[in-house]
Amino acid sequence: QMAAAIRKMFRGGELHANEFMWGAAVAAYQVEGSWNEGGRTASIWDVFTHQSKAMGLGKVANDDTGDEAAHFYRKYKEDIETMRELNLTHFRFSISWTRVLKQGMYRNEAGITFYKNLVRALKRANVEPVVTLYHWDMPDHLDWREDGIVEAFVTFAKLMFTELPTVKYWITLNEPWVFCKLGYQWGSHHLKCGHNALKAHARAYRLFKKDFAPKRPGAQVGLTLNADWRVPLDPSNPEDERQCEIEMDSALGWFAEPVYGSGFYPASLRKEYPHVLPNMTAADRNLIRNSSDFFGLNHYTTMYVDSTSPRAETRHRNGVVIGPHAATWWLYAVPWGFRRLLAYIQDKWNPPFIIVTENGMSDEKKSDVEDYLSDQMRIFYFETYLAELSKAILEDNVRVSGYFAWSLLDNLSWVDGYDKRYGFVYVDYGDAERNRTIKASGRYYSSLIRSVTYQA
Ligand code: BG6
Numbered sequence: 001q002m003a004a005a006i007r008k009m010f011r012g013g014e015l016h017a018n019e020f021m022w023g024a025a026v027a028a029y030q031v032e033g034s035w036n037e038g039g040r041t042a043s044i045w046d047v048f049t050h051q052s053k054a055m056g057l058g059k060v061a062n063d064d065t066g067d068e069a070a071h072f073y074r075k076y077k078e079d080i081e082t083m084r085e086l087n088l089t090h091f092r093f094s095i096s097w098t099r100v101l102k103q104g105m106y107r108n109e110a111g112i113t114f115y116k117n118l119v120r121a122l123k124r125a126n127v128e129p130v131v132t133l134y135h136w137d138m139p140d141h142l143d144w145r146e147d148g149i150v151e152a153f154v155t156f157a158k159l160m161f162t163e164l165p166t167v168k169y170w171i172t173l174n175e176p177w178v179f180c181k182l183g184y185q186w187g188s189h190h191l192k193c194g195h196n197a198l199k200a201h202a203r204a205y206r207l208f209k210k211d212f213a214p215k216r217p218g219a220q221v222g223l224t225l226n227a228d229w230r231v232p233l234d235p236s237n238p239e240d241e242r243q244c245e246i247e248m249d250s251a252l253g254w255f256a257e258p259v260y261g262s263g264f265y266p267a268s269l270r271k272e273y274p275h276v277l278p279n280m281t282a283a284d285r286n287l288i289r290n291s292s293d294f295f296g297l298n299h300y301t302t303m304y305v306d307s308t309s310p311r312a313e314t315r316h317r318n319g320v321v322i323g324p325h326a327a328t329w330w331l332y333a334v335p336w337g338f339r340r341l342l343a344y345i346q347d348k349w350n351p352p353f354i355i356v357t358e359n360g361m362s363d364e365k366k367s368d369v370e371d372y373l374s375d376q377m378r379i380f381y382f383e384t385y386l387a388e389l390s391k392a393i394l395e396d397n398v399r400v401s402g403y404f405a406w407s408l409l410d411n412l413s414w415v416d417g418y419d420k421r422y423g424f425v426y427v428d429y430g431d432a433e434r435n436r437t438i439k440a441s442g443r444y445y446s447s448l449i450r451s452v453t454y455q456a
Helices: 002-010 044-055 072-085 109-124 148-163 176-182 189-215 238-260 267-272 282-288 310-314 335-349 369-373 376-394 440-455
Strands: 021-025 090-094 128-134 169-174 220-226 229-232 295-298 302-305 326-328 354-358 400-406 425-427 436-438
Touching: 002 376, 002 440, 021 128, 021 354, 021 440, 072 109, 072 436, 072 440, 090 169, 090 400, 109 128, 109 148, 128 148, 148 189, 169 176, 169 189, 176 189, 176 220, 176 238, 189 220, 189 238, 189 282, 220 238, 220 354, 229 238, 229 335, 238 267, 238 282, 238 302, 238 335, 295 335, 302 335, 335 354, 335 376, 369 425, 376 400, 376 440
Parallel strands: 021 090, 021 400, 090 128, 128 169, 169 220, 220 295, 229 302, 295 354, 354 400
Antiparallel strands: 425 436
């Protein structure tokens, strides 16, 4: 079914079947480690985790930090070998801002060289890099609520566009909803963050189109947004239905409507924050509207919305969970929600292509390594989600040009530390070398890619 879906996608189109992106993703702070090596300076995440640890606050479970993480900085060559074993065609990673710009300001040769070497090694292995500029680890003096962030981000983007000329796929920001809403949720600060995030993204996009794209045919720049899917608990209750719409607007529409739609914020958001939602000036709108070559989507779960529940007011993962497969406290496997979300995005915004830039699940904590390695639950998750992806392509005619599993490696969860494992590859944190073992799900993904790319 997947192979048929891919054939359909690309038949007669600009792309060839073998250009469907079969990838896995990671982010710098979650895997690199070597936090103060090669001239890297502290990012907000280093400061946050170090402070929490020093004071025993447990802000991240067990006061885990990314100081060493999975040692990707040291072991990337071995990991590229694994990518080949997994038959990945693409690999998504992010740049640690303070590795390439000390304190966010001063060029750091060793850090830049690391990413140049990484890109070169990927290309040599025939794995196409997909580079996220910002996956949440910014220099400590910056703040998304302040206007200066826009210029600082453009400087960082320009440096990376210049230094990595062979990269064909760029993602400016990962999940602005998460870093704005969860980062600055008190009062209405998240709205200012969101406005600056949209401007920073769009400025980087325009810069690339003007100064870089002419010499780099086929190169694309996009934005990655996260969204769960929401369904009314009681379909006959119009209030549940309305609440779903509001939630989809405030999670996805907040960024998607300005970039892929009208260029304005969704009406429900304007109504909810009549005085504090930043004004979308004509200049902002010209800058932001149509500023993306693809729609990057991170999707994990679906929830019911129950408007009668008092929690409905929090507007954050407030739904009633859809069981029974709880992978972690917020993540329930609801494959059909994925298909509906994909169709919703295409119907509403009709982007050129959707790239699923993250999808996956973690394990509950287990005591036995063998249980981590024979991860049947994760196979089940991917099988069922990918079946829904093929239906979205075959039956709903959604244009999807790539799929990235989260994650290649077990890594640091922002909230649950190393207790949670998302990887195709098991990382032994008890071992100084961070030994790796491919899990059953990795083998499954590898043979899936081989079979569909062969038949396609
Ligand atoms: C996504 C992020 O929101 O969810 C990833 O882009 C993250 O970086 C993933 O790891 C899973 O979240 P968590 O908190 O369970 O690790």
